[in-house]
Amino acid sequence: xxxxxxxxxxxxxxLTIETQxxxxxxxxxxAALQAFLWLVNRFQDKKTVYHIFCGVGNNGGDGxxxxxxxxxxxxxxxxxxxxxxxxxxxxxxxxxxxxxxxNLSYAIINEDADFPDIxxxxxxxxxxxxxxxxxxxxxxxxxxxxxxxxxQSYKVSIDVPSGLFLDKKTTLAIHSDVVLSFQLPKLAFYLxxxxxxxxxxxxxxxxxxxxxxxxxATNYFYIDPFEIKKRYKPIxxxxxxxxxxxxLLIGGSYGKIGAMVLASQAALRSGCGLATVFVxxxxxxxxxxxxxxxxxxxxxxxxxxTNIEYTFLPRAIGIGMGIGQDTATAQAFHxxxxxxxxxxxxxxxxxxxxxSNLDWLNLVPKNSIFTPHPKxxxxxxxxxxxxxxxxxxxxxxxxxxxxxxLIKGANTLIIDGKxxxxxxxxxxxxxxxxxxxxxxGMIASxxxxxxxxxxxxxxxxxxxxxxxxxxxxDMGYEGFIASDxxxxxxxxxxxxxx
Numbered sequence: 001x002x003x004x005x006x007x008x009x010x011x012x013x014x015l016t017i018e019t020q021x022x023x024x025x026x027x028x029x030x031a032a033l034q035a036f037l038w039l040v041n042r043f044q045d046k047k048t049v050y051h052i053f054c055g056v057g058n059n060g061g062d063g064x065x066x067x068x069x070x071x072x073x074x075x076x077x078x079x080x081x082x083x084x085x086x087x088x089x090x091x092x093x094x095x096x097x098x099x100x101x102x103n104l105s106y107a108i109i110n111e112d113a114d115f116p117d118i119x120x121x122x123x124x125x126x127x128x129x130x131x132x133x134x135x136x137x138x139x140x141x142x143x144x145x146x147x148x149x150x151x152q153s154y155k156v157s158i159d160v161p162s163g164l165f166l167d168k169k170t171t172l173a174i175h176s177d178v179v180l181s182f183q184l185p186k187l188a189f190y191l192x193x194x195x196x197x198x199x200x201x202x203x204x205x206x207x208x209x210x211x212x213x214x215x216x217a218t219n220y221f222y223i224d225p226f227e228i229k230k231r232y233k234p235i236x237x238x239x240x241x242x243x244x245x246x247x248l249l250i251g252g253s254y255g256k257i258g259a260m261v262l263a264s265q266a267a268l269r270s271g272c273g274l275a276t277v278f279v280x281x282x283x284x285x286x287x288x289x290x291x292x293x294x295x296x297x298x299x300x301x302x303x304x305x306t307n308i309e310y311t312f313l314p315r316a317i318g319i320g321m322g323i324g325q326d327t328a329t330a331q332a333f334h335x336x337x338x339x340x341x342x343x344x345x346x347x348x349x350x351x352x353x354x355x356s357n358l359d360w361l362n363l364v365p366k367n368s369i370f371t372p373h374p375k376x377x378x379x380x381x382x383x384x385x386x387x388x389x390x391x392x393x394x395x396x397x398x399x400x401x402x403x404x405x406l407i408k409g410a411n412t413l414i415i416d417g418k419x420x421x422x423x424x425x426x427x428x429x430x431x432x433x434x435x436x437x438x439x440x441g442m443i444a445s446x447x448x449x450x451x452x453x454x455x456x457x458x459x460x461x462x463x464x465x466x467x468x469x470x471x472x473x474d475m476g477y478e479g480f481i482a483s484d485x486x487x488x489x490x491x492x493x494x495x496x497x498x
Contacts, residue, residue: 001227002213003187003220003422006131006166012184012216016209024091027206028058032065034204035158035180039066040073043123049076051118053109053148055128055162056081056088062158063127064095071104079106080116082128084141111140120152126174128162131186137163142172149175156180161197164188169386173197183208185222190411190422191387223414224424225496228462231455232496235271244273245448248314249441250336251321251348253329254303257283259322259348259437261290262482266441267318268293269489270463272448276314280304305329308336317342318444320350321437330357337363343453344368347440348376355379366402367453371440373408391420404453408436412461416454423458426465427472434482439464442489466492 004012017024039050052067054060060082070077079099088096099106107116118124126148129137137145145163148155155177160166163173166188178200179189188194189201221227235244247267252260260279264287267275276295277287281302288296299305306328317340323329330353343365346354351372354360356379372380377390381397384390391413398405398415407413410428414421443460451459467488471480 001185001222001224002216002218003185003222004216004218008216008218009131009184012208012212015212016207019209019211020207024058025094028061028091028095029065031159031182031204031206032062032069034182034206035062036066036069038180038202038204039070039123039125039156040075046074047076049078049119049122050125051078051080051116051122051153052125053080053082053128053144053162054092054106055130056083056085056092057130057132058089058091059127059130059132059159059162061089061092061095062130063125064092064099066125066127066158067104068095068099068102071102077104078116079104080109081106082109082141082144084128084138109144111138111143115144115147118151118153122153124148124151124153124155126155126157126162126176128174129164130159131166133163133165137172145172145174160186160188164194164197168388170194170197178202180204182206184213185422187220187420187422190222190413192409193387195410219418219420221419221421222424223421223458223462225462228459229496231451231458233449233451234497239273241273244271245315245445245450246274246276246312247272247444247448248276248278248310248317249321249444250278250305250308250317250319251323251350252277252279252283253305253322253324253326254280254282256322256324257286258434260287262434262437262486263318263321263441263444264291264294265483265486266438266489267445267448269486270442270445270460271493272316272445275445276310276312278305278308278310299332301328306332308332314342314448315450316345316444316447318345318347318440320347320353321440323349325349325352325356329353334360334363341365343447345371345440345444345447347371347436351376352379361401364401364403368401368403369443369447369453369457370403370405371408371436371443372406373436377405377407391415395420404457406457406461408439412465414454414457414461416457419454421454421458423461423465425462425469427468427477429468429471429477429480430465430485432481435464435485438482438485463489463492466495470495 054063157176157179161174161176381393412423446456467485
C-alpha cells in the first residue's frame with residue numbers, strides 16, 4: 001500500500017473529484033459517512049454523547065457532516081467551532097449552513113472562551129486540523145489542544161490528530177485513542193516520535209481514484225498481508241533440502257551461545273533446507289543438543305571466534321549474533337570481510353564492529369542486510385534530531401553502499417536505497433531479549449531460499465511481528481519470549497495460505 005505526502009493526498013482528492021465527476025462536498029460527505037458508520041458501530045449505545053471540535057477548514061467540514069449525521073440518527077451531539085483562521089473553506093461554510101437546517105446549534109471556542117463541560121464518559125471527536133497544517137499553532141490553540149489532552153474522555157481524531165505534521169517533527173498534537181484516517185496510511189503515524197499522539201489507526205476507504213493511486217510514484221510503502229502474499233513463494237512439491245537453500249550463521253561467544261541457538265532454530269523454522277552454525281568450541285555441545293537439525297562447525301578457540309573457516313558454499317550468510325567485540329574476533333571479522341563476496345546479513349556486534357571501523361563498510365558486498373536496533377543504528381549514522389532526519393541519514397547510507405537497512409522498532413522500517421517500507425505487524429511483546437537474533441535467523445533463511453535482499457527483509461520482519469500478534473490469543477505481552485516467535489512461525493505460514 002502506497003504512502004503519499006500531504007501534497008500528493010490533496011492532489012489525489014482533486015483527481016478523484018475530476019474523474020468521478022463529483023463535487024468536493026460529495027467527497028466530504030462520503031468520507032464523513034464512513035467515519036459516522038465506524039462510530040455508531042463502535043459505540044452502539046444510542047445514549048452515547050458526542051462533543052465535536054471543528055476547525056474552519058475541510059477537516060472541520062468533515063466534523064460538521066459527522067455531527068449532522070449523528071443528529072439525524074438521534075444521538076446527542078455538541079458542536080464547537082474553533083476559528084483558527086478568519087477565512088473558512090467554502091465546504092466548511094456550506095456544511096455549517098446545513099447544520100443550521102437540522103436545528104443543531106454550535107458554540108464558538110476561541111482564546112477567550114471557557115472549555116466546555118464534558119463528562120468523562122462522553123466521546124470527543126477531534127476535527128480541528130487536517131493534513132494541511134504546516135506551521136506551529138497559535139498559543140491559544142496549543143492551550144486548547146492541551147486541555148483536550150488532559151480530559152479523560154475517549155478521543156477520536158478525523159484523518160489525523162490535530163497538530164500532527166505529516167512531513168516534519170511534531171511537538172504538540174491531540175492524544176488520540178483512535179484515528180479514523182481516509183484510504184491511505186500516513187508515514188507520520190508509524191514513527192516513534194509520534195507514539196503519544198496515536199493509539200489505534202483505522203483506515204476507512206472512501207473510493208479515491210484507483211488509477212492515481214496505482215500510477216503515481218512514491219518511495220514510501222506500507223507492508224500489509226496483501227503485499228506479503230504477493231512476495232511469498234510457496235514451496236514446490238518437488239523441493240528437497242538441497243533446493244531449499246543452505247544458510248551459514250556465524251556468531252556466538254562464551255555466555256552468548258543462546259543467540260546462535262535462537263538464530264539457527266528460527267532459520268530452520270523459516271523454511272531453509274540446511275543450516276550450518278559456526279561458533280566457538282564452547283557452543284558445540286549446546287548447539288548439537290538444542291538444535292539437532294543444524295550442522296555445527298567450530299572455531300579453534302573455546303571462548304570466542306578468532307578464525308572463520310568453512311569448506312562449503314552457502315547460499316546466504318548471517319553474522320554477528322552474540323559474536324562479541326574482542327580484538328581477536330574483530331580481526332577475524334575483518335579477514336572474513338576481505339575474503340567474502342556473498343551478500344551478508346549483519347546484526348548485533350557485527351554492526352558494532354563496523355561502526356568502530358567505518359572503512360570496513362567498503363568491504364561489505366552490495367545487497368547485504370543490516371538489522372540494527374536504535375543504538376546500533378546511531379553508532380553507524382550518528383545522532384539525529386527527529387525520525388525524519390534518522391530516515392534520511394539511513395537512506396544516505398543505504399544508497400551509498402547499496403545495502404538494505406532495517407530501523408527496528410514498533411513499526412520496523414525497511415530501507416532499500418531510497419525506498420522505505422513500513423511494517424504493519426507486531427506489538428510490544430517483541431520487546432524481549434533474543435528477538436533480534438530470531439529475526440536475523442529468519443531473514444538469512446529467506447535469503448538462502450532465493451529471495452532478494454529486500455523481499456527477505458520484508459518477509460522476515462512481517463513474519464516476526466505476526467507471530468506476536470497471533471500469540472496474544474494465548475498469552476499476554478509479558479509472557480512472550482523470543483523462543484515463542486519460533487514456536488508460532490508455522491501458524492504465520494498457515495495464515496498466508498488461507
